[in-house]
Amino acid sequence: MRKLYEKKEILFAVLWIVVYCAVMAPIKAQFGYESIWWLLALTMFAAGALLFIKNNHLEEKYGLTGFPKDMQRYLYFIPMFIVATGNLWDGFSLSFKGTKLLIATLAMILVGFVEEVIFRGFLFKAMLENDSPIVAIIISAVSFGVGHIVNMFAGQASFETLIQVIFAISWGFILTMVFYKSGSLIPCIIAHAMVDVFSLYGADNELADWICIGATILTAIIYCLYLASLKNEK
Numbered sequence: 001m002r003k004l005y006e007k008k009e010i011l012f013a014v015l016w017i018v019v020y021c022a023v024m025a026p027i028k029a030q031f032g033y034e035s036i037w038w039l040l041a042l043t044m045f046a047a048g049a050l051l052f053i054k055n056n057h058l059e060e061k062y063g064l065t066g067f068p069k070d071m072q073r074y075l076y077f078i079p080m081f082i083v084a085t086g087n088l089w090d091g092f093s094l095s096f097k098g099t100k101l102l103i104a105t106l107a108m109i110l111v112g113f114v115e116e117v118i119f120r121g122f123l124f125k126a127m128l129e130n131d132s133p134i135v136a137i138i139i140s141a142v143s144f145g146v147g148h149i150v151n152m153f154a155g156q157a158s159f160e161t162l163i164q165v166i167f168a169i170s171w172g173f174i175l176t177m178v179f180y181k182s183g184s185l186i187p188c189i190i191a192h193a194m195v196d197v198f199s200l201y202g203a204d205n206e207l208a209d210w211i212c213i214g215a216t217i218l219t220a221i222i223y224c225l226y227l228a229s230l231k232n233e234k
Helices: 002-007 009-031 036-055 077-081 098-130 133-154 158-182 186-198 206-228
Strands: none
Touching: 002 009, 009 036, 009 098, 036 098, 077 158, 077 186, 077 206, 098 133, 098 186, 133 158, 158 186, 158 206, 186 206
């Protein structure tokens, strides 16, 4: 894996994404979010990615050395965290109970970690070294959204999947821009995990869901334009 990373970093990143989607989609389709098998598979992906990063001393490159220290310089994280609560805007309603809820919650936290590492870390950083920042940002954001198409193979309706792809692309731009400007992946992992975890605790109200989607898309446009005007953290 190290040799592939050194010779063809983009292929290394794409391989991680393909394997992740190919493995996780059928497991989720067969067992569901609340399954211990899905949690175990996510744990293996998270452990594998983390071990590779630590063994090769890539924590700084992938923004995993810690949360930014001077938080007054990073007040622009606030809109991201506000929009991340969108799944709770229509009230509370538990998707599962007891142990199943705990398993699903832990799994969603791991989804946030794994997907940020492979899309924002592996792919974006690989693209950034070979292409312009604009190209790297677009590819990372769009591929993250398009990756959600695999949910159709898990039994999700096509229209619902399309909306989810658009929603995920919006989030892809937000998360990629925040990582690019701050140099830290930690806030992105937290925000991503918030979106996924809160989906388990939010009520299902169609109007509120559309408001959340619209607010996310609008925020992505305004927020990214604003972030583009800021200087990158060294």
